[in-house]
Amino acid sequence: DAKTTQPPSMDCAEGRAANLPCNHSTISGNEYVYWYRQIHSQGPQYIIHGLKNNETNEMASLIITEDRKSSTLILPHATLRDTAVYYCIAPYTGNQFYFGTGTSLTVIP
């Protein structure tokens, strides 16, 4: 698997954009980048994934750098319910989804 590196924790003010970075410098050309989040005491929830192009859905936007060595998950208007651990995953083709320790995001009122 491509190794991913995320900051262990971040804070964000409610209503502001939360920008969560992820480094995946060893990613190969056919590996997608996935983002999941885990709210306390629940199973992880899929957020978004992408390969090369930026992606947007109803939950978030994903910005992938041109060299694909890093990406940023953007929550455009963070709410208190967005407080969670966010996982960035870059599984190798044909291999499994390995979750690291993620970024613990705290949205502050």
Add this chain to the structure above:
Amino acid sequence: GAGVSQSPSNKVTEKGKDVELRCDPISGHTALYWYRQSLGQGLEFLIYFQGNSAPDKSGLPSDRFSAERTGGSVSTLTIQRTQQEDSAVYLCASSPDRLMGEKLFFGSGTQLSVL
């Protein structure tokens, strides 16, 4: 429609006893994963099933752990001679296929406590 269902939601057992944890994936999903999450830690991959292929057991921590998936649907994770370090939340996930761009759908987990 129904999501991934896991049972029991909580299990308390004594050290040395065997336990079975059950996972009902979303109907039609061919891939099934088991993960373990200790308190305050990330998810630890245990085992992966894909259709009729041989499972990937590379994440099982010891031979006390085993899992099977009957009929390509329901899966059971068995832990024999449980130890206190087995205490954790055991999470099951399923996905539609192993094609690129698949999403995992997780159950709510089984909280296992070994006394």
